[in-house]
Amino acid sequence: MRSDRLLSIMLLLQTHHQLPASDLADRLEVSVRTIMRDVEALSAAGVPVYTVRGPQGGIALLPGFRTDVTGLTSDEARALFVLLSGPAHADLGLGQALGSALRKVMAALPAPHRPDADLASRRILIDPVRWRGTPGPDHPATELAAFQQAVLTDRRLRLRYRHGRDNRVRTYTLDPYGLVSKAGVWYLVADHDGEPALFRTDRALSAAVLDQPAQRRDGMELADVWDTLRRRIDDIPAPLAVTVKVRDEILAKFLRIHEPDLAAPDPGDSPETETETETETETETGWTRVELRFRALVAAEALLAFGPDAEVLAPDDLRRALAHKAAATAALYLPRPAP
Template sequence: MRADRLVSLVLLLRQRGRLTADTLARELEVSTRTVLRDIEALSAAGVPVYAERGRHGGFALLPGFRTELTGLNHDEALAVLTAGSGRGEQVFGLGSALASAMRKVVDALPESHRATASDAAQRILVEPETDLLSRRLVTDDVPGATVVQVRRAVLAGHRLRIHYAATGRPPQWRTVDPIGLVTVRDRGYLLATRSGADRTYRLSRILAAEELPEPAQRAPRVDLERVWRDRCAQFLSDGHIAVLVRVNPARREELLSSAVAVRAEEPDDDGWLRLEVTFQDSRHAEWALWQLAMDAEALAPQSLRTSLRDRAAATATRYAREVAPHA
């Protein structure tokens, strides 16, 4: 256990630079005293870790010190990292690189561990193509050549020229400054700026792409999770409708599959769930709740309740009249 912790400590310092003992203790889930003992052990073993005192002090490794994982090329290493985010390797065109990287990882294992690891891998299935209801997951189809150009521009920090087909508009060429790539529910998105304004592009709507030689206008570092969160908040505030709804727990997933986002969720007194969800507009909300019939009830806004009531009344009137069968 201590050997694993020492390796993790070195990797933390390699990847994140100078860190305080308190930060290292939180990351490694040990006490500060244990971290100090580990630092001393690393120094005694010849690892060039040193301390800097003062307000912005901490522990760091001498510049240029590396721990090598040999045998993986750039795309394979990227694929292994991407695999931690679900099916991103498929969305970003890294599937073959991931397969190659995993073969190298297995081959690098000691003989005594190889068979055990292979057997364990056969007993774990992550994100299969169908769920228990035999519904196939829909993954965006992005041409391989296109996603390679997009990915290269994002990672190299170069500008990108894309032929983009926005909804309801003819495709247009545009030049953007790429920030990062995000995959959500097997849909890939390019986060970028265009003429300084924030833009989010769906990868499946990029018909062609070309990495340009000039550098992108962007910050040297990015908190992609924060950027995505801000983009989502902006998206939800632009013309969408918030709906308070009660739903039978058995139909919860069906409701969520049609909603744009979920803002709040809590159990109701009768065992149902009370959720605040967002839909694209009033027509979208009415359609989604109508599919759930008696297993859902819109509580707000009142305009949605009224439209659902009128629709139900009109339907009841139609089916209340007698219809003579054809001879």
């Protein structure tokens, strides 16, 4: 709608003071001619907007014409711009509304707070979707102050880090892009020797901000590097098929935890085939059969956490692994011999 576009032009000019007509046209996805007509309409409505000719020219707004949001501290302004990732808003059909809202808020912020708010929006990202097969953390990251300082001051970070795969401790000098909260777990997204890398902040043994400026790859922003790293993990195939029967009383909890591991139906199956399979594999009353996919046997061993409320029916290798772990655990709690 034109009224929304006129407001967007005014707010963009409040933020930047002056922009080329072509830049405004690109941002609002209209022609330069349309922008010029809108500028005339704003001027006729009393908005002090004018054109500046020449190579450095463009559309400008008279300095001082703005509305301040009073009472906001710098930290409050920064908090407004620590936002959910773009896909979360797109899923709700709010992508365009988000962009419009941010322009309005940014234009209305007091001028001293705008740089911090803009930096926070580019350096901190929230992604609420859980990794495939990975439950959320039992506790938050121990300390984020050094990570925040590094990403918000564009400094390098020296990190002593304990890796989950082999428990080894290594030291890295990193060029941070920003922080990402993934289903309640905070991650540092950074370059190490010019290559993108991901670090869980709760595995850091120490983190020190260096005096050296971060040396990021040209043209790369946090969202770009995060998308690359996220795809590397999400696109790993999960070849291990696991069949579990789950007690109905805990089925909702089970499905909530293992939703990322649910096996998609074979696209080659017809509805008739799917119905026949369900009839042949029904379990006893009070239990529901669930098909899952895991990347490795060790990942599927997490099913033991449900105890007698979830029984793995297949594969046999997993049943044997769970039986061994259950027996070893039970042995720890056998009565101790009398002294």
